[in-house]
Amino acid sequence: MSRWIERWDPEDETFWNEGGGRRVARRNLVFSVLSEHIGFSVWSLWSVMVLFMGPGYGIDPAGKFFLVAMPTLVGGVLRVPYTFAVAKFGGRNWTIVSALLLLIPTVTAAFVVKPGVSYTTLMLVAALTGVGGGNFASSMTNINSFYPLREKGWALGLNAGGGNLGVAAIQLVGLLVIGTAGATHPRTVLAVYIPLIVVAATLAALFMDNLAPVKNDTGAAIDAARDPHTWIMSLLYVGTFGSFIGYSFAFGLVLQNQFGRTPLGAADLTFIGPLLGSLVRPVGGRLADRFGGARITWWNFLAMAAATGLVVAASEAKSLAAFLVGFIALFVFSGVGNGSAYKMIPGIFHKKAESLGLTGEAAAAHGRRLSGAAMGLIGAVGALGGVAINLAFRESFLDAKSGTPAFVSFLAFYAVCFAVTWAVYLRRPAGVPDAAGQGAPAGAAAYAEV
Template sequence: MVHKRSHTITDWDPEDLEAWESGGARVARRNLIWSVVAEHVGFSVWSLWSVMVLFMPTDVYGITLGDKFLIGAVATLSGALLRLPYTMATTRFGGRNWTVFSAFVLLIPVAATIVLLANPGQPLWMYLLCAALTGLGGGNFASSMTNINAFYPQRLKGWALGLNAGGGNLGVPAVQLLGLLVIAWAGDRQPYWVCAFYLVALVIAGIGAALFMDNLDGPGVDLAAMRAAVRNRHTWTISLLYIGTFGSFIGFSFAFGQMLALNFAADGQSVAEASLHAAQIAFVGPLLGSLSRVWGGRLADRFGGSAVTLVVFVGMIAGAAVLIAGGTSIAACAVGFVVLFVLSGMGNGSVYKIIPSVFDAAARALPLDEAGKAAYSRSMSGAVIGIAGAVGGLGGVGINLVLRQSYAATGAATWAFVIFAVFYAVAAVITWRVYLAVPRERGGAPEAAPTSATLAS
């Protein structure tokens, strides 16, 4: 491996055990650390409006409950769609270079949020536009995961991708916890301190990436890989599973605080009291979900991503059932959501372990030399990571819209969780049929595709 002073690495081969142990692991770890930092801050900015809406009483800002769900949906939609171009960005511009850019560009929506909240009474479209710009932070996930996927060997991808994604996901509870501290310290009319903190954090993340990260010179994710991934049926099967896991995580992260506030208000509390008490609890769910993602990756390394994913979906059906039965009970809301957050976090890690496993198995069946097989596995895995991340993020949009409609039609979220439970059941059946039952019938490994021809279909 030749490490140029320009922060560009050539001839990177993480599967070369001797090179890995003689310095490759250290290089990969350094890049992973700063990737986590940048992605963490990016997720916080993406989730910024899940906190800001708690600082926006209707009588001051003129923003209704339905508007708040819509703001969350727009932020989620933007972050999901931006994951597609972000997936290819590290190949085109370099992992280090893109991480620096993607950190500094987030200064724009954070500064815009400060201006908007300092001047109440603006039309709804301005809040929606600002929320859409925070979606740039959601795009960071795809570029970060694609980059780290290229740095680590197959045997460590579950752990590395789980740690990278889990550290990024922690940005959601971090911004919510910071919002709680600001409310407790400065009151519910001074959210600017939250934004000011992230202005500083983004500068630190950008400078750290510039100093300590590297670009990989070699095959990556380009339009050809994206087109090949789009034609591969596993791309869409995995994307559907990721809707159920990551879509649930990010969708509930935006909605959990608002639902808690509604339940506290239904219990007789004032709007201000309900918002404060909701903020005291809301960060716990995303925190547990973020931490469990790392363990989901570890368990997937040991037992197989498909097996862990199946258990996750069965458990999520039970979590949804608690919320259906609990109605407006605050205790049931807290317990049901904690179950869903923990399991969706684990599922995020296990689903992403399926991706490199499937395409590594496909590469082994191709008539290529070892370098060609590695390039195929790397490019296809990176492309599917980006596509699945984007489609999975759209699940968060669906969750906010379904909850919004459920409240509008019935005044409660019961029917929304019935729909979610049905989806989890479908995802469990698909996981079993595609990645467990069929390969076993043909004598393959849990994640291995039956044949290379099937993968190409």
């Protein structure tokens, strides 16, 4: 059965409200969220699986941090081709394919994860779960095409937040399995998700659509890659989303190695941070709508630095309670920053279009073209920040038997992000008038409202 839509014009309010556009977009959003949610769960699988790996697996803490970094690396790299797959194959078709690809790492893990398996084999299987990380890019690209500009913020925020919740969901499943079946039954987690993957792919096939007007724009991708703001925002997104996904994968291991928690003792806490960080992502977007994404992102990095300082102090004092307060605050602020930083991207490119002399719909079209391409690159680089976090923890526990040196390095990085946000997007150069950035050069006060 063909599910291709030949005409799609959500900016036409008559088509959107009376011609069925809103209904079709909402239906595709629901099943896109479901597929992306399960993709995030599979991407986060090894943050749970390492909690089941006792002495029989022969893996030290440093090895476990390296193990959970592998899916982040592969997932970040895959976000680039996944961004272009929607236009190449169709949003519905690629959602089906990307969902079914999740069966490869889950079924493989069901066969190989057992005491005595080689570390190399586990690394390869962990790498396969990176396909779940690519789902975010294709899902966001697909939903971006369905919604009009006036509703993109809400739709993309809901899509992203629903996907991010997959991290907390699989950690809750892991908690239930460890608490009931025990820490020697990792296959039970897989038994939950394998049928859910099939259900998600089936529902996508039955209820989603492809948009024929959506085409890849290679020129836009090249232009976005050449623009310095793409890479500046990539740096800031490393600080927000990279922190969220990196801490999500590492939280349980840090609790086990820093405070001697048992697998069950770690699992009953690990889901809290990712859950709160996912739920507040739309809040960050809403605050950015009201006060400006650059301002919220700037203050948010200050808050992340303060929370990291609390974590460092708690680590030195060996205070689990204070450590949890600081670490969970880091999740919350990373979620707020995810929403505000992502909100900045279209605003930045719209401002750049205006600086070229474009106005009205011409400026909006130019901004959408470049921001859509930039989002794929920024999302990929941001995800790679999670790799850096887990490798930093690996080195920290390997050398100092503590996570404190890693947290100190994260504190320094947040300070850099705080300074860059101010210098590029908020600082008003000498001689620039106060009126909403009029006459401001690109990259200065003109971007304060984005």
